[in-house]
Amino acid sequence: MAEYIDVDSAIPMSGLRVVLTPGIPGPWSESAKAILHVKKLNFVRAAQEVLGANVALIRWTGQATAPVAAWNDEPPRTTWIEQLALFERLAPVPRLIPKDFDQRVLMYGLANELMGENGFIWHRRHIMVRDFTRPEVDPGVAEKFVILGNKYGYSPEAAAAAPARCAEILRRFAEQLKTQHARGSKYLIGDSLSALDLYWACTAATIYPLPEAKCAMPELFRAVYINTDPVVQTAADPVLMAHRDFIYETHLELPIDL
Numbered sequence: 001m002a003e004y005i006d007v008d009s010a011i012p013m014s015g016l017r018v019v020l021t022p023g024i025p026g027p028w029s030e031s032a033k034a035i036l037h038v039k040k041l042n043f044v045r046a047a048q049e050v051l052g053a054n055v056a057l058i059r060w061t062g063q064a065t066a067p068v069a070a071w072n073d074e075p076p077r078t079t080w081i082e083q084l085a086l087f088e089r090l091a092p093v094p095r096l097i098p099k100d101f102d103q104r105v106l107m108y109g110l111a112n113e114l115m116g117e118n119g120f121i122w123h124r125r126h127i128m129v130r131d132f133t134r135p136e137v138d139p140g141v142a143e144k145f146v147i148l149g150n151k152y153g154y155s156p157e158a159a160a161a162a163p164a165r166c167a168e169i170l171r172r173f174a175e176q177l178k179t180q181h182a183r184g185s186k187y188l189i190g191d192s193l194s195a196l197d198l199y200w201a202c203t204a205a206t207i208y209p210l211p212e213a214k215c216a217m218p219e220l221f222r223a224v225y226i227n228t229d230p231v232v233q234t235a236a237d238p239v240l241m242a243h244r245d246f247i248y249e250t251h252l253e254l255p256i257d258l
């Protein structure tokens with residue numbers, strides 16, 4: 001397992017510190033790590049405690065999620081979009097934000113559909129909370145999912161809307177990939193790797209996690225990440241999973257170091 005320091009020790013340091021959840025391949029955290037890997041940026045890992053008090057993290061950043069990226073004494077970046085801007089500034093090459101205006105607008109729009117508040121992962125999390133608070137689930141596990149749901153806006157109405165919203169986004173990504181393949185590109189935007197390919201590769205784990213040999217994770221997390229919702233399943237076109245595998249095999253590090 002990778003080395004982590006505590007958040008209190010990371011605060012006064014200079015350079016790049018990234019707060020991650022040890023042992024858990026969360027899609028936002030894996031996306032940040034994927035960008036850092038492609039850009040060959042060195043960083044120190046600090047540990048967030050999943051659903052914990054995270055007192056030092058809250059004092060520092062005003063919130064308790066991972067990932068967080070901090071550069072020198074600049075304000076810590078707590079959202080994917082700010083983190084991407086920071087990493088692109090620190091290592092402009094290879095470029096992961098398209099130079100072309102229209103491609104850039106499309107990339108940010110689609111990335112927000114995956115990563116943003118009320119995007120794919122957000123709704124996928126509602127489905128996880130729905131499924132892991134059912135009466136047959138171990139009460140100790142269900143209790144954690146109630147806390148997760150309360151933290152991230154779960155309600156029965158939100159859960160009811162989530163599968164269709166996830167499926168809509170998956171269908172758009174599959175269509176985008178097929179259009180790109182037809183014009184001879186292997187990537188979601190333009191003709192080269194962008195942050196969107198990395199976001200998709202890391203998000204795909206919440207439908208089909210990577211196999212244990214490539215990404216070891218606690219058994220409970222694997223069960224939570226494997227999609228069993230039929231509406232989401234129908235929209236999970238094989239082209240999407242093939243793209244995840246292509247991006248990991250071509251651009252990322254396996255097995256994943258958590």
Ligand SMILES: N[C@@H](CCC(=O)N[C@@H](CS)C(=O)NCC(=O)O)C(=O)O
Pocket residue numbers: 026028049050051052064065066067078079080081125151
């Ligand atoms: N900071 C992220 C969101 C990350 C996020 O929602 N992280 C969740 C993943 S489930 C997390 O840290 N959960 C554990 C917790 O809240 O303790 C962003 O907006 O880009």
